[in-house]
Amino acid sequence: MSFKTAKTWCIRLIPVVLFFVSYYFSQLFLQSYGGTPIPVPSKNLCGSWLVSKRWESLNFNITKKTRLFLTLGDFFWQQHRSDFPLPYGIKGSELFLLKVLAITSSYDMPAGIESLDCRTCVVIGNGFSIKNSSLGSAINKYDVVIRLNDAPVRGYEDDVGSKTTMRLFYPESASSNPSIHNDPDTIMVLVPFKQNDLRWLKEILYNEKRVRKGFWKPPPQIWLGSASQIRILDPYFLQHTAGTLLHIPLQPKKNQKSVHPTTGILGIFVALNYCEVVHIAGFGYPEFRNQKQPIHYYGRDTMKSMKNSNHDVSHEAQYLKKLEDSGAILYLHPHS
Incomplete structure (x- = not known):
């Protein structure tokens, strides 16, 4: 081989060598910070040892209840008789539910998702930890992308993705x-924490006079969501997230502060029941002593705003760790 030919081959090999060098150091970097390469939501995960064995290591029962939403035809009094009022049951709210469910046209997930033998889910929390993660393209590959509350998508696609299968809100x-930060076919899932939540939706759907009292923050008086995309989450899921997963008293004692699960951990519990593969991103709060730390990947809210909330985020963090250690959930990014 001539010197000229050898020189040409060396030049051609330079990009290949640089690729492997950069890959090696990227893996070294991830390991040094406790991270792992972004997993791909492959169907092969459904048959893995972790998926088949993970439930055996959990100390609570996941019933794999895949009927997520209340329906007009099957919940009234015989089958869904409840000892609890909202948020853990429907006692006292039956008439509001009658009117709301009568105007919504469907109660199921999309047929294309329902028919899957293996469903891959990702639950996107609103935490600051997802900022600058570049997870967007990976998130869009999951069968079901669950988002929470009013978390924005537009302008944040590189980190949080653009696909939204369902959004839990109150x-x-x-x-x-809702059309601004959701897909045209996104399912809008109301999580009713109190009777006023159902009344608000009834007034929206029937264009009735709005009652403004009974909310800790004024809800929209005009809501442009489509009735066909609305679902009402079965209180079963909030009841079991509180009582079975977090061991929160469903009926607190007199003078005891009422504590409810966050929408985020509720979304994870829903995913654990509905999907075979559950990954999460954007979960975790900074320590309370850091009052100026931003808590969301958007906006300016800090830990100070959590001071008077009805959530015990430290308690929830312990159970998320337990779910992670058991293999029931997998984080898509390094976290504390």
């Missing part, structure tokens, strides 16, 4: 125009 966390 009146105070509703965006007045």
Whole structure:
């Protein structure tokens, strides 16, 4: 081989060598910070040892209840008789539910997702930890992308993706125009924490006079969501997230502060029941002593705003760690 030919081959090999060098150091970097390469939501994960064995290591029962939403035809009094009022049951709210469910046209997930033998889910929290993660393209590959409250998508696609299969919300966390940060076929899932939440939706759907009292924050008086995309989450899921997963008293004692699960951990519990593969991103709060630390990947809210909330985020963090250690969930990014 001539010197000229050898020189040409060396020049051609330079990009290949640089690729492997950069890959080696990227893996070294990820390992040094406790991270792992971004997993791909492959169907092969459904048959893996982790998926088949993970439930055996959990100390609570996941029933794999895949009927997520209340329906007009099957919940009234015989089958869904409840000892609890909202948020853990429907006692006292039956008439509001009658009117709301009568005007929505469907109660199921899309047929294309329902028919899957293996469903891959990703639950996107609103935490600051997802900022600058570049997870967007990976998130869009999951069968089901669950988002929470009014978290924006437009302008943040590189980190949080652009696909939204369902969005859990309640009146105070509703965006007045859901079409801005959702897909045209996104399912809008109301999580009713109180009777006023159902009343708000009834007034929206029937264009009735709005009652403004009974909310900790004024909900939208005009809501541009489509009735055909609305679902009402079965209180079963909030009840079991609180009582079975977090061991929160469903009926707190007198003078005891009422604590409810966050929408985020509720979304994870829903995913654990509905999907075979559950990954999460954007979860975790900074320590309370850091009051100025931003808590979301958007906006300016800090830990100070969590001071008077009805959530025990430290308690939830412990159970997320337990779910992670068991293999039931997998984070898509390094986290504390």
